[in-house]
Amino acid sequence: MVDIPAPIIHYIVNFLLETRSLAYLLVNKDGYLVAWGGKLVEFGITNLRKGENIGEQVFFLEGLLPLDDIPLFLPLIKTEYGICADIHIFPSDEGDWVLLLDSTWNEKQLSLIQQITNDCSLLREKLTKIPNQ
Template structure:
């Protein structure tokens, strides 16, 4: 295991909690919600009921659980509340954990890169037409 100094771990934890709006769900293998916490309201997840099907309460998880002991990472998922999130799902002996991390910043950066790429393609096309008129 890596020997990571406590200040570095503290920084990472604070970053995840504050900048990435960490939230989590713990789902039993039968699909019922066991526990939850973190900043779920950011993702529009409220009024959860322990013991009820998680798929009925968190629509985007329908059909994803239970896991077959292989972690699942779903980047840049747009929730029904228009929040972009990275979804990490991994198994444990208690059940399947679902971690949500806000990825709005990543989405915005990728959109900017895509827009710049499109702009450069248009400029290249215009230059080609100017250099090779028909």
């Protein structure tokens, strides 16, 4: 593992906690919810029941768990509440962790870049038509 000084690790953790809503779920290998925490309500996840099947409680996880010991990253997933989330699913000895990080800012930046690219394409198209007129 890379030797990272403690102040840098603390800065990164604090930065993530301050700038991106974070929520997590722990699901055992049989698909049952073990633990959860963070700002789940912001992602539209409520009324969780410990010991019950996670796919019946959090529908987007249906068919994704259990993991085969290979982490899974799903970027920019839009929730029904309009929140855009980066979803990290990774295995551990306790079960599979599902980490949700708010990525609304990234989505807005990507959308802005896409709009600028579209505008440039339209302008280029107009400019190529001018000599023909």
